[in-house]
Amino acid sequence: MNAEEFLKLENQLCFAIYACSREITRLYRPILDDLELTYPQFLTLAVLWEHQRLTVKEISQHLQLDSGTLTPMLKRMEAMGVLERKRASEDERKVYIELTNKGIHLKKKAIQLPEKCIPHFGLSEHQYKELLASMQQLIENLQQVTRLT
Amino acid sequence: MNAEEFLKLENQLCFAIYACSREITRLYRPILDDLELTYPQFLTLAVLWEHQRLTVKEISQHLQLDSGTLTPMLKRMEAMGVLERKRASEDERKVYIELTNKGIHLKKKAIQLPEKCIPHFGLSEHQYKELLASMQQLIENLQQVTRLT
DNA sequence: TAAAATTAGGTTGTGCACAATTTAATTTTA
DNA sequence: TAAAATTAAATTGTGCACAACCTAATTTTA
Numbered sequence: 001m002n003a004e005e006f007l008k009l010e011n012q013l014c015f016a017i018y019a020c021s022r023e024i025t026r027l028y029r030p031i032l033d034d035l036e037l038t039y040p041q042f043l044t045l046a047v048l049w050e051h052q053r054l055t056v057k058e059i060s061q062h063l064q065l066d067s068g069t070l071t072p073m074l075k076r077m078e079a080m081g082v083l084e085r086k087r088a089s090e091d092e093r094k095v096y097i098e099l100t101n102k103g104i105h106l107k108k109k110a111i112q113l114p115e116k117c118i119p120h121f122g123l124s125e126h127q128y129k130e131l132l133a134s135m136q137q138l139i140e141n142l143q144q145v146t147r148l149t
Numbered sequence: 150m151n152a153e154e155f156l157k158l159e160n161q162l163c164f165a166i167y168a169c170s171r172e173i174t175r176l177y178r179p180i181l182d183d184l185e186l187t188y189p190q191f192l193t194l195a196v197l198w199e200h201q202r203l204t205v206k207e208i209s210q211h212l213q214l215d216s217g218t219l220t221p222m223l224k225r226m227e228a229m230g231v232l233e234r235k236r237a238s239e240d241e242r243k244v245y246i247e248l249t250n251k252g253i254h255l256k257k258k259a260i261q262l263p264e265k266c267i268p269h270f271g272l273s274e275h276q277y278k279e280l281l282a283s284m285q286q287l288i289e290n291l292q293q294v295t296r297l298t
Numbered sequence: 299t300a301a302a303a304t305t306a307g308g309t310t311g312t313g314c315a316c317a318a319t320t321t322a323a324t325t326t327t328a
Numbered sequence: 329t330a331a332a333a334t335t336a337a338a339t340t341g342t343g344c345a346c347a348a349c350c351t352a353a354t355t356t357t358a
Contacts, residue, residue, distance in 0.1 A: 001274065006263030007256070009195050009211065013270070013277060014173045016284035018188075019213055021170045022315075023291040024163045029316095039167075040344060046158050057306060062158065064168055067307050069345050076343080093306040093353050107156070114155030121162070122290035125150065128162060131283055135165035138280070141271035142172040171345075178346095189314060206336060216337050218315050225313080242323045242336040303356065310349080319340080326333065 027120060031113050035106060040065070041077055042110065048083065048099050049107050055094045082106060166284075176269060180262050184255060189214070190226055191259065197232065197248050198256050204243045231255060 001011065009015050025039050032042060040063070047062045048054065054062075056070055063070075074097060077083050082103035088094035123131065150160065158164055174188050181191060189212070196211045197203065203211075205219055212219075223246060226232050231252035237243035272280065 003260045003264040006267060007195055007259065008199060009192070011281070012195070012263075013267075013281045013284065014170075014177070015192060015195075016281055016288065017166055017173065018170045018192075020284050020288050020291070021163075021167045022213065023288050023295065024166065025315095026295045027291055028163070038343065043158070043164060043167075046156055046161070046164075050157060055306080056308095060306095064171065065344090066346065068309080068347075071308055073344070091306085091354070095307065110156065111152045114161075115152045118155060118162075120291065120294045121287060123287070127283075131287070132160070132162045132165055134276075134280055134283070135162065135169050136159075138270060138272070139165065139169050139172055142169070142176055142269065145269045146172065146175045174345095187313065204336080205338095209336095214314090215316065217317075217339080218313095220338055222314070240324070240336085244337065299358100301356100301358080303354105305354070306352090308350080308352105310347100312347090313345090315342100315344085317340100317342090319338100321338080322336090324333105324335070326331100328329100328331080 024117075027117050028113060031116060035109055035113075036080070037106075040069075040073060042113070044070075044073065044077065045082065045099070045103060045106060045110070048097065048103065053096055053098045055088070055096055057094070059097060077103075173266075176266050177262060180265060184258055184262075185229070186255075189218075189222060190231075191262070193219075193222065193226065194231065194248070194252060194255060194259070197246065197252065202245055202247045204237070204245055206243070208246060226252075 005011055028039060028042075032039060035042070037045070043063055044059060047059055051058075056067060056074065059074075060066060060070055074083065074085060078085050081100055083100060084098050086096045086098065088096055118128070121128065154160055177188060177191075181188060184191070186194070192212055193208060196208055200207075205216060205223065208223075209215060209219055223232065223234060227234050230249055233247050233249060235245045235247065237245055267277070270277065
């Protein structure tokens with residue numbers, strides 16, 4: 001396949017990934033609406049369900065989002081009462097993010113998200129894991145290029 | 150894998166796809182900057198390089214973007230001089246989008262995008278096609294759920 | 299240890315992405 | 329054929345996503 005062919009939409013892996021990402025979000029939306037969360041907010045909670053307390057920087061590393069995206073989103077989530085932002089006393093530059101009880105308990109409801117949605121992917125568990133591994137490998141390959149300091 | 154496991158970020162195919170999409174855009178950005186295009190603008194041109202003249206609705210179907218996204222973007226692209234918006238005379242509701250010479254000629258430069266970037270994916274042509282097919286199949290499966298009128 | 303460099307988070311501005319609504323044109327149907 | 333329904337595009341408003349820049353705290357190093 002030559003470069004000209006790669007310009008066609010149907011041959012662009014990048015477009016398929018971009019379109020797929022939005023399509024999954026569309027599938028998730030009714031349940032996210034029920035949780036009163038956006039998808040990036042859900043991801044933020046997912047990180048915090050695993051790690052309890054993280055700095056903004058650490059969340060930024062997990063989600064690959066910068067402070068320009070995170071700061072306003074975390075403020076909105078604080079206003080919603082799902083988490084708290086606490087300036088670290090040992091290093092005044094850092095801000096710790098901690099879940100409130102409301103944020104912790106959202107996990108129970110959030111379990112519906114994978115439960116109800118993943119079956120619609122139409123993939124066997126094996127196919128799911130294969131595809132997940134391929135995507136993670138691709139991310140790693142890309143980061144080697146984009147993250148060269 | 151149970152629903153609880155699926156909530157972990159590392160097991161979420163959706164997160165991998167979302168992160169990968171942004172990572173590829175990051176890889177493309179230096180070349181897109183050179184073309185003075187954003188990624189969605191590049192996609193719009195890619196559709197028009199294949200189809201010459203399309204209505205907003207048709208572009209919307211190719212890219213799965215609604216008029217709320219397309220209308221302002223197409224206006225910006227018109228202001229940049231890469232395309233023209235023409236109200237159809239046979240049906241005044243429709244707006245045709247046509248490339249200008251500038252828009253047509255951008256294709257030559259744009260060939261660098263796949264040429265320079267796809268090698269960084271670190272995939273063989275076979276792997277590229279496999280992954281592309283998997284993503285397209287997944288999109289189709291998802292659309293059967295999200296597009297039920 | 300004072301100046302320089304680095305780091306963490308915040309701010310500002312632009313451009314999607316999408317829901318909800320509006321407007322005007324066209325098609326359907328009673 | 330007039331009213332109702334549908335369609336195409338535009339508009340409004342919210343929330344990311346990210347570049348560029350700023351501020352203050354901490355670390356490095358001369």
